[in-house]
Amino acid sequence: MTSGMVGHPSTSAIDHGLSGSLGPRLQAIQPSFKMNPGDLGILKSTLLPSIGIYSCFSLATFIAAERTRRVELKDWLWPSGQVATAWWAAIGRPMYEKGVSFLDAWTGLSWTQKLLLGCVTAWGARLFARIASRSLKRGGDDPRYEASKKEPGFWKSALFNMFLPEAAVLSVISLPFTVPFTTSGTTLSLTTTTLDTVRAAGAALFGIGFGMEVLADTQLELHRRERSDLCRHGVWGLVRHPNYLGDTLVHISFAVLNIADSFNPIVLLGPLANYAFLRYVGGDKQTEASQEERYQADDPKKFGQLKMWRKEQNSFWPSLRDLTKPWAFAVAGCGLIAVVVEEGLQTTFDMQ
Template sequence: MAGAPAYSMMIDPKPHSRAPPPPSPGFKMTTGDVGILKSTLLPSFSLYSGLSVAAYAVAQSTDRLEIKDWLWPSAQVLNAWLTAIGRPMYETGITFPDAWRGLTWSEKLLISGVTVWGTRLFARIVSRSLARGKDDPRYEAQKKEKGFWKTALFKIFLPEAAFLSFISLPITVPYSMGDTTLSVSTNTLSTVRALGVGLFSAGFALEIMADTQLELHLNEREDLCRYGVWSLVRHPNYLGDTLVHISFLLMNITDSFNPIVLLGPLANYLFLRLVGGDKKTEESQEKRYQQQDTHKYEQLCNWRGEKNSFWPSLKDLTNPWALAVVGCGLIGVVAEEIVRSSLTMR
């Protein structure tokens, strides 16, 4: 439409102080550029594998396999900041404030979301680990396998580093690309950004609610927690994590989008469902409850027949706790709009 402001100025104004990309061919790329492997996956895997080796050494020396879980959120936050801020500072010689000002609004939203999500999850994992004083019950049976620590680096730590490399694509690729490859209207991009912010807010709130309600329950009772957001699905914390990672994908669409970032939330979902999430958790619970607590085992069996492990049913969408989660998402959208508008008006 004639006279309408351009998308880059309407939604994600790119500051004039943004440093120009260096001549290195790996710093900016097109969708089909094979350099994406060199510029995103390989650096991520190098970072994660190095951190995994260090985590393995600590885990083996302390006999605490759960040390690898400390790495999961913290490594993603570190990778996001190194890619978005550290890399341009190193390659172009700009200062931290200039590197931050050079990010678009969507890029700032993305790295802020990753930081808030990862920091909270890291604090939760570490505090729970220190309070417990021993390894996570899910890992005790694994460690009893013959020669466990001799093969754990290659069977557990490095494979998880590979998964993280793919999961991190939405938080590394946008800082290594040019402008968006999608040709859609400004209104559509605004809607997508709002959906991304809403999903992040809802997923983040769901994780907090799930962890808080479970901790309060365990302090008062010894049976399974099946109220609050735990009345929606058997593993609301994993559902919240999935919503957060989908939101990272949506934030990509509003700025520098490359189809390869679709692998991020997909890899995260597959890991949570098939590798280290609800499947492993319930396998461990079933074995322990059968041997130690028949009441909990009966509860778990009945619960499986009533609730899905990951996705709520249609009737659960009217559950007050589902409405509370949706409400948190809407609050996030409104808050982001207010902050963005106030900063734009300055």
């Protein structure tokens, strides 16, 4: 709905005022996870463990989905699995492999790594709560999956055709928040000022994407309480799928935050995989195909609105005209708020 490392010298654990016996302990922890960018070890230390974790999660989810006849349980795994993988890479792995405490593992992270982990957690927790509450309120499976379940032998092939393939996709999407905790060094040579600027840009991008997701879900929920037609106002007046656009911007922000600490080009595959999945597999393409089928059969008014909406509004990326709308500025304001919050939190952590 994701092991400590040596960060940039300006944001390392030592620069955060660590002294006494804790400093040497953290220095002893971190070198064991060093790996030069491009080493074949990145496959062993990052991607393969993620595939193993997600495959186990997917298998368990498939068993629960088959018994309850609710395919949508895999949607519960999408955000929760990413958060779990990020915390395992950042905290769980050094605790398990080196026997350090939670506090030592947390303190060993640079500020940018803590920020990245916090952003992943905030995004995943909110999305999981949204998906779970909507699912429980509905009381049945997501309409997008009803047609698929009617196909002969669906449950016999679903594990290999749907659940495990998504586990592989999630492993790639998670690279921006697994690689920085299992590798060290950077392919970039940037000044401290530039790094601070890049980190602020990542925070702003996260704020914009996160804000758009929250606004989209909130406005849609309020609209459905009052009306039965399509929601086409607010951020839904910027693009037809603002929630998917927000999700894309959030995942791009994870890669941007990598640049501010320990950047490996492989992390760029994460937002690219997420974008490709949302655009061409399980996002707006699947959603609109399901809407078109259901509305054409049961709700001619909505079907007509959908056809007109497609002519007037872009599906995923806003046009230049849409960027001048008030709600576009409101979303941009979320980015500014995120930068202010990031600066405040960093100052607070530096003082501790």
